[in-house]
Amino acid sequence: MMEFLSQGGYAFYVWSCYGLGIVLITVEITALRRRQRTIVAQLGRLKRMREAEVSHEG
Amino acid sequence: MKFHWLHFSSPATFYGLAGRMIPWFFALALVTGVVALYWGFFQTPDQLGGSNPQKEYYRIIFVHVGSAWMSMWLYLVLAAWSAFGLVFNTRLSYMMAVSVAPTGALFTALALFTGSFWGKPSWGTWWDWDPRLTSELILFFLYIGYIALHSAIDDARRADRASALIAIVGLVCVPIIFWSINCPDPNQCAALHQRSSMGSIDGNILFAMLALTFSFWMYAFATSFMRVRSIILEREAGTTWVNEQLELEAKR
Numbered sequence: 004m005m006e007f008l009s010q011g012g013y014a015f016y017v018w019s020c021y022g023l024g025i026v027l028i029t030v031e032i033t034a035l036r037r038r039q040r041t042i043v044a045q046l047g048r049l050k051r052m053r054e055a056e057v058s059h060e061g
Numbered sequence: 062m063k064f065h066w067l068h069f070s071s072p073a074t075f076y077g078l079a080g081r082m083i084p085w086f087f088a089l090a091l092v093t094g095v096v097a098l099y100w101g102f103f104q105t106p107d108q109l110g111g112s113n114p115q116k117e118y119y120r121i122i123f124v125h126v127g128s129a130w131m132s133m134w135l136y137l138v139l140a141a142w143s144a145f146g147l148v149f150n151t152r153l154s155y156m157m158a159v160s161v162a163p164t165g166a167l168f169t170a171l172a173l174f175t176g177s178f179w180g181k182p183s184w185g186t187w188w189d190w191d192p193r194l195t196s197e198l199i200l201f202f203l204y205i206g207y208i209a210l211h212s213a214i215d216d217a218r219r220a221d222r223a224s225a226l227i228a229i230v231g232l233v234c235v236p237i238i239f240w241s242i243n244c245p246d247p248n249q250c251a252a253l254h255q256r257s258s259m260g261s262i263d264g265n266i267l268f269a270m271l272a273l274t275f276s277f278w279m280y281a282f283a284t285s286f287m288r289v290r291s292i293i294l295e296r297e298a299g300t301t302w303v304n305e306q307l308e309l310e311a312k313r
Contacts, residue, residue: 007102011117016182020121020175021098024128027167028280035287042294047307049298 070153072293073302079286086283094276097123101269118182121175122266127273129172132200133235135165135281139207140232143225153289155221156296158228159211160288164281166204173197192241196234203231217296 010017101123142158145151176194177187188194207224214220262270297303 010120013116013118013182016118016178017120020124020178023174024124024171027171031164031167031284032287035284035291038291039287039294042291043307043310046294046298046303047311050304050307 070151072153072156072297073300075153076290076293076306079290083283083286086279086286090276090279090283093272093279097127097269097272097276100265100272105263105265105269116182118179119266121179123269123273125172125175125179126270127277128168128175129197130274131277131281132165132169132172132197133238134278135161135168136200136203136228136232136235139165139204140228143228146221147225147229152296155225156289156292157285158225159221159292160285161281162204162208162211163288164284166201166208168277168281169197169201169204173201193238196238196241200231200234200238203227203234207231 008014008018101120139158139161142154142161146154146158173194176197180189181187207228210227211220211224214223294303294306
């Protein structure tokens, strides 16, 4: 196990590359999920506000 | 049965279709990614020891080649959707172009970073102005330029057209990256990437490389579909179908 992790002394180089890959992918997916949630919530709020206005007028 | 492609070019239809496809693309990306890494790390033992001068850092090659290929491929996709949008003036093409760009930039950054971390142990330097490194860096700036220009113009339709032009002009960079290793005169441009061909790569390494590239490709489908769904909602806000969609999502 330690032998695998040390990558023949090149652990820093090898794991930095795979580490950055995983970090970038995680950040992108998190950001995309947040963006979708935000826009759905925002549009939902707008819709409720508009419906409330209509019912007041009616 | 006649299949109506144009049916899917309507954002309302594509929103649902993309939503159903995202989990499948993520699943494919995960499975092929795990297979690729297992193969790359555990099924290529003959690369080390004996007369082979290869050191463990060759394992960077899988993520490096995969991300470099995707950086070029996604730029072609970005330019193709841009051209499609300019010619046919379809809204969804532009939205797809905008959705692909950030993922393309991500893979370009990853390719540059992993290339640097390959270069240090093998060539003894983090960076060199070799033709391929330089043109890949320009590709990164093209992605950033495309994204920046698009977000700088408030009117979405105008932003679409202006940035589509930039994307198409920048297309000239992709063949330069691709053929930059075949430098005609090594004294004129000392290329660190030597001439290579698929045939000269060990079969196990090639398999891991191709599998990880496929995994990245599926990942790019999944993330650009996620992004295009948000963009569709943002741009189609207030329409009847979006309101109906919101009711559906609120019930979940």
